[in-house]
């Protein structure tokens with residue numbers, strides 16, 4: 001069986017140079033993350049704040065921790081001193097809370113606005129119009145401790161490649177349009193184990209890969 005180290009190397013060597021790999025380590029033990037770290041991986045993604053904090057405390061401090069999950073506002077304070085990038089910002093209220101907590105640590109926290117691109121209503125995210133209106137609002141301009149560096153989206157869970165491609169492409173065109181006006185825009189986070197190649201074809205420059213590196217997750221244990 002291939003180990004974590006081999007999988008990291010295999011995936012990394014096939015990624016275009018401009019694409020950042022976020023190794024999604026949610027539910028996985030410290031030892032798995034350490035193995036990926038030893039293979040040179042430094043960017044890890046978690047979807048629960050508490051779990052990320054515990055892992056941060058135990059692991060080397062040059063790891064860049066990305067919060068990729070839906071955010072509970074009352075828990076933002078626990079990660080404000082170290083989180084490197086927050087992918088799942090889907091309301092202005094959350095952005096305001098991140099700003100408030102970042103200020104306490106004298107930091108500017110990089111964030112992505114999460115767009116709703118999937119057909120399912122279960123996936124969180126903002127409409128394209130909501131994204132534009134947040135960016136254009138005066139309230140947003142007053143926040144000095146958050147920086148929106150791009151967008152994140154998740155495609156519909158389907159085998160229909162055309163559908164996935166349509167969704168990724170629509171987010172890419174929103175991204176490129178906004179990047180002309182907002183010079184802080186650098187990151188388009190799209191693509192997971194099952195669809196990252198397609199996401200890259202559609203313009204993604206950050207992929208979030210879990211099960212293809214660490215194996216499938218067992219939520220029952």
Ligand SMILES: *Cc1c(COP(=O)(O)O)cnc(C)c1O
Pocket residue numbers: 024026047068069154191192193194208209210211212
């Ligand atoms: C779990 C998760 C991933 C990784 O999913 P895999 O299918 O295991 O690659 C990516 N993005 C988000 C937002 C996730 O919650």
